[in-house]
Amino acid sequence: MSEQAMQYMAGQIQTTVRRNLEQFTLKVPNSNKQSLQHVVSNSPWDDDPAIVQLQHDVAALLGDPTHGALVLDESGIPKEGAHSVGVARQYSGALGKVDNCQIGVFLVYANPNLGATLIDRRLYLPKAWVQDQARRDKAGIPPDITFQTKAQLGWEMIRRAHANGLVFGFVSMDAHYGEQPWLRHALAGEGLIYMAEIPKTRRIFAREPIMRIPRRRHRQGPRPRRARPDIHPLTVEKFVKDHPAAWQRLKVRDTERGELIADFAAWRIWSVIDNNQPDADLWLIARRDLLDPNDISYAFCNASKDASLMRLAQMLCTRYWVERALQNAKSEAGLDEYELRGWRGWHHHMTLTLLTMLFLLELQMSLKDKAPMITVQDAREILQEILPKRKITEKDLIAIIRRKHQQRFDARQAHVNRANSS
Structure with a gap:
C-alpha cells in the first residue's frame, strides 16, 4: 500500500493541470490507474x-x-x-x-x-x-x-x-x-x-x-424571581x-x-x-x-x-x-x-x-538558509524537476488514445440512454 500511496503523492506534485488518476499515471513511473484507484478508494488502510x-x-x-x-x-x-x-x-x-x-x-x-x-x-x-x-x-x-x-x-x-x-x-x-x-x-x-x-x-x-431581582410593580401578579x-x-x-x-x-x-x-x-x-x-x-x-x-x-x-x-x-x-x-x-x-x-x-x-x-x-x-524567499510553490517546482518521470512509449500512447475513445463512447451512450428514458 505504501508504494501506491507514494505514487499518488508524487502524482499530486508532478501534475499541475487537471489532477486525476489518469494524469498521475502519465507522470509517475511504474504506476497504473487501477492500483492508484484501489489505494485511495477501496483499500481499508x-x-x-x-x-x-x-x-x-x-x-x-x-x-x-x-x-x-x-x-x-x-x-x-x-x-x-x-x-x-x-x-x-x-x-x-x-x-x-x-x-x-x-x-x-x-x-x-x-x-x-x-x-x-x-x-x-x-x-x-x-x-x-x-x-x-x-x-x-x-x-x-x-x-x-x-x-x-x-x-x-x-x-x-x-x-x-x-x-x-x-x-x-x-x-x-x-x-x-x-x-x-x-x-x-x-x-x-x-x-x-x-x-x-x-x-x-x-x-x-x-x-x-449588577444582577438584581426587580421589585414587583403591582400588588397583583407573580413576584419576579429572575435576577x-x-x-x-x-x-x-x-x-x-x-x-x-x-x-x-x-x-x-x-x-x-x-x-x-x-x-x-x-x-x-x-x-x-x-x-x-x-x-x-x-x-x-x-x-x-x-x-x-x-x-x-x-x-x-x-x-x-x-x-x-x-x-x-x-x-x-x-x-x-x-x-x-x-x-x-x-x-x-x-x-x-x-x-x-x-x-x-x-x-x-x-x-x-x-x-x-x-x-x-x-x-x-x-532550503531557507540558501534561498530565504523560497515558497511552497518553489519547493513543488523543484521536486517536479528532480522526481523520476515516466517515459511514454508508443504502446502507452496507443493505450491512452484507446481509453479516451472508450470514455468518449461511454459518455455519448450515457447521453443517449438518458434521452431515451426521458
Missing part, C-alpha cells in the same frame, strides 16, 4: 495513525507554545450531481454563495515565524445524508457516524491535536465558530486561549452588570462606535507584499448569553482597515488581562494562515481535485494531500 504521526512531525517542525496557533476553518469543494458523499446545495464561504458542494472542515497549525500547514480534516455531512440509509450504504459511511455540526467537528479536531501533545498558544476561528458560546466555553474549560471572531450584531455588556442586569446590553458595533479614541495604528508583521498595518482597539467587556445574562469577562478586539474605515472586524479573546494590544492584534491576524494553507493545498497538491464519491476515498485523498503539503513545507524550510 486506517488514515488516523497517519494524522497522528503528521501532527507529531508538525510539532517538531513548527511547534511554539506562545506563537503557535491552531486555526479552524472550512472550505467548500464544488461537485456536480448528487452522489459524492456529503454533497448538497449549501453555503460555501470559499465560493461565496450557495452551491452544490462538499464542505470540508480543516485544522491548520500556524507559526507566523516559520509557516503553516494543514494538520486534520473532517467531512461535514448534512442531516439529509446522515438520515438516508441507502445513500450511506452506497457511499460507505461507517455506521457509527452521526450528525455533527461544523463546530462539533472542529472541536473534535482541536481536542485530538491537544491530546497528541501538539503545543500551541491559542486557537483562532472565524465568526461561524466564534459566535457559538458552547465552543468558547469548551475551549476555556480545557484551559485553552481562543481568538474567536464574532459578527457585529453580537451583544455585550460594557462593564460587569436582571442593571444595564442594557449593546452590540459590539455600537460599542466600538461609541469609543473612537481607543484606536491605535500598529504594524503587525512583514508580509510578502509589504507591511501589514491596520488600526486596532481592545476593551475588557462582558459577553452576553440568553435572556441578557452575563457570560464571561473577555477582551473585545476590533480591527479597522486603513483603506476602508467602515470595514471593521470583531473578536472575543479570553487572554489574560495584562495582554498587550500588539499581542492581541497579532493573534487576531493569525487567520491569514488558514487561508494561505488551504490555497496552497489546492494549487500545489490538488486538495479540491479528485474524482472520488465515497467516504473512504474522500478521507484517504485528504490525508495524502496533508502529507504531501507537509513534505513540501519540510523541503521549503530545509
